Structure formats: C-alpha cells, structure tokens
Amino acid sequence: MSCATPKAKTSPSVPRRRDRAGRDAGPVPEGWPEAARKLADRFGERFVVGAAVREQHGRGESYHQCRPPNGVLFPDTTAAVAEAVVICAGLRVPMIPFGAGTSLEGGVAALSGGLSIDLSRLDRIVRVSVEDMDVTVEAGVTRQSLNTHLRDTGLFFPIDPGADATLGGMAATRASGTNAVRYGTMREAVLGLTVVLADGQVIRPGGRARKSAAGYDLTRLFVGSEGTLGIITEVTLRLHGLPQAVSVAVCPFAGIAEAVNAVIAIIQCGIPVARLELMDSLAMAAVNRYSKLTLVEAPTLFLEFHGSEAGVAEQAEAAAAIARDFDGADFQWAARPEDRSRLWHARHQAYYAAMALRPGARGFATDVCVPISALARCIAETAADLTTSPVPAPLIGHVGDGNFHLVFVVNPSDAAEMMEVQRLNRRLVRRALALGGTCTGEHGIGYGKLPFLIEEFGAPTYEVMRTIKQALDPLGLMNPGKVVASGLARGPDPVEKD
Numbered sequence: 001m002s003c004a005t006p007k008a009k010t011s012p013s014v015p016r017r018r019d020r021a022g023r024d025a026g027p028v029p030e031g032w033p034e035a036a037r038k039l040a041d042r043f044g045e046r047f048v049v050g051a052a053v054r055e056q057h058g059r060g061e062s063y064h065q066c067r068p069p070n071g072v073l074f075p076d077t078t079a080a081v082a083e084a085v086v087i088c089a090g091l092r093v094p095m096i097p098f099g100a101g102t103s104l105e106g107g108v109a110a111l112s113g114g115l116s117i118d119l120s121r122l123d124r125i126v127r128v129s130v131e132d133m134d135v136t137v138e139a140g141v142t143r144q145s146l147n148t149h150l151r152d153t154g155l156f157f158p159i160d161p162g163a164d165a166t167l168g169g170m171a172a173t174r175a176s177g178t179n180a181v182r183y184g185t186m187r188e189a190v191l192g193l194t195v196v197l198a199d200g201q202v203i204r205p206g207g208r209a210r211k212s213a214a215g216y217d218l219t220r221l222f223v224g225s226e227g228t229l230g231i232i233t234e235v236t237l238r239l240h241g242l243p244q245a246v247s248v249a250v251c252p253f254a255g256i257a258e259a260v261n262a263v264i265a266i267i268q269c270g271i272p273v274a275r276l277e278l279m280d281s282l283a284m285a286a287v288n289r290y291s292k293l294t295l296v297e298a299p300t301l302f303l304e305f306h307g308s309e310a311g312v313a314e315q316a317e318a319a320a321a322i323a324r325d326f327d328g329a330d331f332q333w334a335a336r337p338e339d340r341s342r343l344w345h346a347r348h349q350a351y352y353a354a355m356a357l358r359p360g361a362r363g364f365a366t367d368v369c370v371p372i373s374a375l376a377r378c379i380a381e382t383a384a385d386l387t388t389s390p391v392p393a394p395l396i397g398h399v400g401d402g403n404f405h406l407v408f409v410v411n412p413s414d415a416a417e418m419m420e421v422q423r424l425n426r427r428l429v430r431r432a433l434a435l436g437g438t439c440t441g442e443h444g445i446g447y448g449k450l451p452f453l454i455e456e457f458g459a460p461t462y463e464v465m466r467t468i469k470q471a472l473d474p475l476g477l478m479n480p481g482k483v484v485a486s487g488l489a490r491g492p493d494p495v496e497k498d
Helices: 032-046 051-056 078-090 143-149 167-172 218-222 256-268 281-291 309-325 337-348 350-355 372-386 415-434 450-457 459-472
Strands: 016-018 024-027 071-073 095-098 115-118 125-129 134-138 190-196 231-238 245-252 275-279 300-307 332-334 362-369 395-398 403-410
Touching (some): 032 071, 032 078, 051 071, 078 095, 078 190, 078 231, 095 231, 143 167, 167 231, 245 337, 275 337, 281 395, 300 309, 300 337, 337 350, 350 362, 403 415
Antiparallel strands (some): 016 024, 125 134, 134 231, 245 300, 275 300, 395 403
C-alpha cells in the first residue's frame, strides 16, 4: 500500500522527494544527503532508506495520511541515539521517535521529512528490584514482555492501553488504558527517565525515590511530550503486587444512560474496581462478530475486581447491587483465567472489530475525558449526535475515570463523509471542554488534535508550552508539527465553528 504524501505548500528552496511514478512524496531537508551519508557510515545496516520500511514508519493506527521519513535508524543504545541526534542537529534534519507505531493522532508522521529513530532494539530490562517494587527498562521493551519477565516475582506492571506498546512510547504519550481507574496512568507510573535532548546531550530526570521535592519536575515534563522535547531511551517504573484474587464480570443494561449512571454510582461509592469499561450496542455487535462471542448486544459494562478473596467478593457484591438499582442485568462471571483473557482480548480488539464493520474503511478514533459527574451528560449528548451520523461509530470507554472513545469507521477519500466526521468530532471535543474536561484523555495531541490545544488552555498557557519547546528544541527538530506548533506566534490555526 502506498503512503506517498499529497502535494503540500512549501518553500521553493525545500526540495521534494519523488516516488517511482513521479508523484510528490514529501519534503527532503536541505541537510539530508549529508546526514544520510554520515548515518550510513556510522551505523551501516542499522540505517535504512528502503521505501517499505520508510512507509511503515510514516503511519500509525489511524486514518491520518502516511507521511514517510527520508530514512529510518535502528539504534541499540542510548549512546547511539545521542550520536544520531548530534548528526541530525548539526545538519538541521528533523527527528521522529518511533516505538510500536500504535499512535492515533498522527504522532509518528514525518511532516517535515527527516529521520525516524526506531527504538525497538533498545529492548533490555536493565534491573528489577522486587524489594522496592520498581524496574528500569530500555525504551523498546513492551509492556507484555515486561510482565512476562516479572511472572515469577509476584509483581506486575498494570498500565494496559490494549496494544502491546513500547514502554518508552507509553511514557512519551502519557498512556493509560483499562487499569487506570485503580492504578493510574503513566504519569503516576514513571519514577525516572533517560532522555536524549535535541543537541545530543543525555539527561536523567527523576530517580527511584517514591517522592521528591527537589527542583522542577522534569520527569513529568517529558512524560506526555510525544517526542517533541527529547527522545526517551530508558524508563524507571513503579510496579505493583499481583492481586491474590481476580474476578471479571459483564453486565448489560437496557440503555446507555443507565449504564453510565451505574458507573458514576460505583465510583462515588468508593468501590475500588480495577477495570470499569463501557461498550455501546454497536460496539458489542462488532466485538461479537469479530471475536466470535455471544454476548448480549446492549450497552454493557466490563468490570474487574482485584484483592483478597474476601475483598473481591465484597466489591463484586456491592457493584452488582448498584447495577441492579439502574436496571442492569445479573453479572455474568468469567471465572476461569482463560475466560477472563478471552473477554479482555475481545475488549482490546474493539478498534479492529469496529473497522471490520466496514471492510476497506479506516478508523477515525477520537477520545475525550470529563469529570465523572459530567460523564452521563457528555455521553448522552454524544450518542444523540451519532443518531444522525452516516458513518458507523462505536462508543467505547474507560468510563471509570471519565474517558471514552468513538471509532468512526470512515472512508478518508470521501470528502463529504470526512467533513461530517470532523464536524462531529469538533462537537464532541467542545462538549467535553464546556463540561470541564479535556480534548484527549489518552490518545495525545500529535497533529490531529493540535488545533484544540489552544482552545482547551487559552493563549497564555499555550504560549508557555511554546516557550518550553523553544528552550529545549530551538531549531524545531524534535518531532516537528506535533503538540505545539513551534514558530507560530499565536498558536495553531483556529478550527471551524459549528
């Protein structure tokens, strides 16, 4: 599948790449030929310029147009990353960190060309401290491989965004997922980092202490920066003890309002659920078809409880009683580990299940997060909008912490269809902002949601973000065009009003 970029407006002095058919395939930074020579001399076969590899590194999991880099590097140490950064910085070549390529807002697209730095070969688990319940890993270690390594320690790493993402990428995007309602997000999980800055300097903010009042919190600055301030090469993470008992249940409801109100009551009653997920009727139908399940095709909560045998039983009984108060059906339990795994695997495959509703289409995934008290209204008004949409859009949510997603199953080449989906997305985001929420709970900004950032925070706060970007990346080479549009005095172009 080709992912050549469409013709874009650019300065006549910026050369353009051409594919074999003579089509415009994106920008070539002025210093790229010399940078490519130096990278090839230094890194040999770890530096790749083949079209297939470049195209793979120019797209995430979303509908966004593929924007391939000019080359891809596969370093295997922090020192190698720093060397590559020095080469690129000296020749003004943009750099885009790449983990597993699961971004949903265009985060890995090489908008200005340049070098994609694939960190998958930084895959060593540096150390594990069972006593301190922490671990240091290189950026390319995936969450599943970490938990496999921890299997005999009695510990686990709970942050679970669904995809088997790299831990460096999860830190860079401030990932969360199904366990966030109990264990928090990557913001809470990261204790320390190793980061290569835009000039090749290596810094190590944070550490292993569980709290610190020493200086500015640079660790949290880089967590969620999406590769725009530096390249994360190592992460120190807090771990948790494996629960003695785990129980999983599904509970269908007559309507989505009843399901959401049950969620709010469960959270407000302080029941420490580990996972509390919502799928609407369309999402349930898609999952049944894709994962070959026979669940009721109604708005459904997926619940998981962790703790002692007695504690789990108490939590489950209290949650079931609340569900009944909101006309929920009896809990359907997944007692065996393989049944629990099958249910959660189906939940994590919901994005692909949605796309299977319309073969050949792409997923336009979007998310917002609101205070839990505003969740019912936000979802109800969103569901009402979807009744007029010509595009199927399953609703899926980490509703235990007020975060939910829509997956519009869209044909990106249909201009009218894309215009309508963009309109509905704008309404969703502005609805969340009006209710005290955020334009993204976990997908990140990338460039897909960059125009909403100034709407959420206002010009003065946006300007502070831009100032930080300028201070750490004065040449604008670190994943340019993402999160903060460096070089713009008043922020990104405003989005359309509805």
